[in-house]
Amino acid sequence: MIQHSLGFPIETVLVFVGLSIAAIIIDLYAHHNDKPISLKNAIGWSIFWIAVALGFALFLYVHHGSTVANLFITGYVLEKALSVDNLFVIMAIFSWFTVPNNYRHRLLYWGVIGAIIFRAVFVIIGTSLLSLGPWMELAFSVMVAFTGVMMLKNQNSDNEIKDYSNHIAFRIAKRIFPAYPKIVGHSFLLTQKQVDTELKKPENSDLIGKISKGAVYATPLFLCIVVIELSDVMFAFDSVPAVIAVSQEPLIVYSAMIFAILGLRTMYFVLEAMQQYLVHLGKAVICLLFFIAGKLALNASHHLFGYGIDISPNMSLYIVLGILVLGIIASFIWPAKNDE
Numbered sequence: 021m022i023q024h025s026l027g028f029p030i031e032t033v034l035v036f037v038g039l040s041i042a043a044i045i046i047d048l049y050a051h052h053n054d055k056p057i058s059l060k061n062a063i064g065w066s067i068f069w070i071a072v073a074l075g076f077a078l079f080l081y082v083h084h085g086s087t088v089a090n091l092f093i094t095g096y097v098l099e100k101a102l103s104v105d106n107l108f109v110i111m112a113i114f115s116w117f118t119v120p121n122n123y124r125h126r127l128l129y130w131g132v133i134g135a136i137i138f139r140a141v142f143v144i145i146g147t148s149l150l151s152l153g154p155w156m157e158l159a160f161s162v163m164v165a166f167t168g169v170m171m172l173k174n175q176n177s178d179n180e181i182k183d184y185s186n187h188i189a190f191r192i193a194k195r196i197f198p199a200y201p202k203i204v205g206h207s208f209l210l211t212q213k214q215v216d217t218e219l220k221k222p223e224n225s226d227l228i229g230k231i232s233k234g235a236v237y238a239t240p241l242f243l244c245i246v247v248i249e250l251s252d253v254m255f256a257f258d259s260v261p262a263v264i265a266v267s268q269e270p271l272i273v274y275s276a277m278i279f280a281i282l283g284l285r286t287m288y289f290v291l292e293a294m295q296q297y298l299v300h301l302g303k304a305v306i307c308l309l310f311f312i313a314g315k316l317a318l319n320a321s322h323h324l325f326g327y328g329i330d331i332s333p334n335m336s337l338y339i340v341l342g343i344l345v346l347g348i349i350a351s352f353i354w355p356a357k358n359d360e
């Protein structure tokens with residue numbers, strides 16, 4: 021078989037690319053209108069995206085064996101779990117920008133597109149760095165552990181309202197475009213003609229003379245999406261090293277991330293409805309990060325000093341799934357206490 025530079029036959033790469041493109045097109049046209057996504061609909065689509073990922077895992081199992089399939093599933097589950105924290109941040113961003121429910125899935129779509137691009141860049145850089153030797157594994161271990169420590173420190177501040185007007189992406193966007201302070205349909209940017217039309221409406225009379233002149237104006241939806249995109253770039257710094265710890269094969273890492281990301285839009289609405297019931301899932305994610313950091317450190321120690329434990333792909337998968345299941349079970353056994 022013809023081998024691709026990613027270490028897999030070209031047909032495997034083509035199957036991955038074909039499935040990814042088809043999934044993006046389906047996702048785009050399934051939710052292209054400005055209607056809120058119901059919980060029932062979100063659960064149905066979430067199951068569909070999980071089935072697509074498992075279908076690709078089955079393809080890997082048939083053509084490349086159980087080890088490769090398990091590496092993919094472990095990376096997929098890990099990226100899904102780590103994305104939970106990112107989705108909670110996005111919920112806070114939506115709340116601060118007061119984004120209506122019927123526009124949230126549109127912003128999430130562009131967030132997913134950005135995540136696909138950013139992950140490709142970081143996976144290429146990350147796998148290239150790890151190929152330099154075991155010392156880079158130790159460096160990645162420290163990065164992942166540091167992320168876990170920061171998440172642990174921020175556990176008690178999750179409910180605090182953050183002022184995103186101080187966010188660097190928000191400030192840069194407002195320097196480039198004058199801002200129009202009200203949401204106008206699902207538009208990200210407005211022309212001068214559109215702004216003039218809006219200002220003629222009686223409910224906007226208080227804005228006359230208060231908006232800086234410009235050729236193009238940024239709406240709150242645009243400002244919101246640039247904050248989300250930069251937040252996702254920062255999140256990629258955390259998640260990519262963790263998933264690379266599972267496998268250093270670029271195709272395995274990237275495919276696991278892409279199939280996890282493709283289901284995030286609908287997963288957002290499921291989490292939004294169930295976040296009060298999954299109060300200990302965040303702690304499980306932190307435990308996952310410390311496990312991955314330990315796995316990297318042990319692997320590096322094994323190569324550098326001859327001391328360490330080589331955790332097999334099967335064992336990694338069982339540990340990752342076990343930690344997540346324990347987090348979910350703990351959430352139902354010890355639910356959040358209602359504040360009077």
